Amino acid sequence: MKRPPPHNWLFVFKIIVESGSITEASERLNVSQSAVSQQIKSLEDYLGARLIVRGKKGISLTDVGKHYYNVIKVALEKISATTDQLFGSGHTDIVTIKSNYSFADTWLSGKIHEFHKLYPDTQVELYSGLWLTDFGEIGRGIEIRYGDGTWSDAKCYQLTQDNIFPVCSPATHSAINRLEDIFDHPLVSVMGNKTGWQEWSSEHQRSLHIKASNLHVESNLLAYKAAASGNYIALGINSLVDGFLDDGSLVRLEYGDMKSRENFFIVEPEYYSISPKEMQFAEWMKSEFKPVK
Structure with missing residues (x-):
């Protein structure tokens, strides 16, 4: 397996694509144009493939460059979000739970006091909704979803067998x-x-x-x-x-x-890491249900 290229090469590649030109990227990075050019050349040489094409109106991506950019963008943003969440301004002890409305009303509301008996100093924010799209503006956290467990954006643990x-x-x-x-x-x-x-x-x-x-x-x-x-x-x-x-x-x-063709799942989204406190809540939830075979 080929080792990943240095992180700074990947970061510069991402900035070049988002800036649209070597000149704009150098200004955003506060380095010379030649330094930016050298970084992208080093990345292309390492990969053995052309990623960008320079033109009079800026840069364009090759087919492999487009695919690689999409992968790198997601990976770097996940690293950035997780770093901020665990160590930076985003670090918090608040547990954010986004739950199916019926489950929140019939199960969570009557059980969550048991979690606080174990972890009395943990703050919990509980949001409920009918559809996945109801949580679009809430941000990070873990989810409790009702469905068949085939969500490609998340790691799922089945809670119920209904x-x-x-x-x-x-x-x-x-x-x-x-x-x-x-x-x-x-x-x-x-x-x-x-x-x-x-x-x-x-x-x-x-x-x-x-x-x-x-x-x-x-x-x-x-x-x-x-x-x-x-x-x-x-x-x-x-x-x-x-x-x-x-x-x-x-x-x-x-x-x-x-x-039932559908059950309740606790979901940990793939595109960011949940906090240690949220992991604690997730493990408590799993312990409340018998493992589904």
């Missing part, structure tokens, strides 16, 4: 004596969930005609609250709905369950 089954209020339960009765009631579905009524019915080889859901909501928590207060029937996910079953506001309908 099953799905029908649930309803005690009053509605008294009116259901057979499977067919479920579909005489209004159904509630959660937008974005990959496992819904059609999948549940197919799993159990039911030949029943599945009517369209009467109510579509953005979160599992809203679905359970609607079912608890009305005559809707929802599909419960055990890691979220167990609290409703325990307090009696919802009842499980024993007509079969199925493995």
Whole structure:
């Protein structure tokens, strides 16, 4: 394996590309143009490939230069962000958690005091959202996501191994004596969930005609609250709905369950390093759930 070139050569290459010219790069770096030219020449000689082409209007990148720049840019920015986070002005003891809304409400809000018993001096900022895009402006931290775990931008650790089954209020339960009765009631579905009524019915080889859901909501928590207060029937996910079953506001309908195609994951994004305190929180979270095989 070829050893990486010196860091300063890579940094100069990045600045040249972002400046658009050798002259502008030399001004930004506060060194002579000849020094900048020598650095990029040394990098190209080391790699055995041309990265930039000089022209009257500045520089342009070769095909391999474009690809190499994209890789170098991400790597250098990650190093810079991590250095600042751990040792510079970005260093902080605050743990930033970005969580799926339903998970934050039904699990984290009732458990986070146990973390603070272990680490009483750690500050935690907890943000919740329905979609991944809801966290765009929050910055760094760790995330708790609901999905299939195939995110290319992160390292994922599966927390739950969920099953799905029908649930309803005690009053509605008294009116259901057979499977067919479920579909005489209004159904509630959660937008974005990959496992819904059609999948549940197919799993159990039911030949029943599945009517369209009467109510579509953005979160599992809203679905359970609607079912608890009305005559809707929802599909419960055990890691979220167990609290409703325990307090009696919802009842499980024993007509079969199925493995969910989605679960909850704790996520450590690849493009920056989480802080030691956030790592501590992540390890506490993992310890709260049995390892998923």
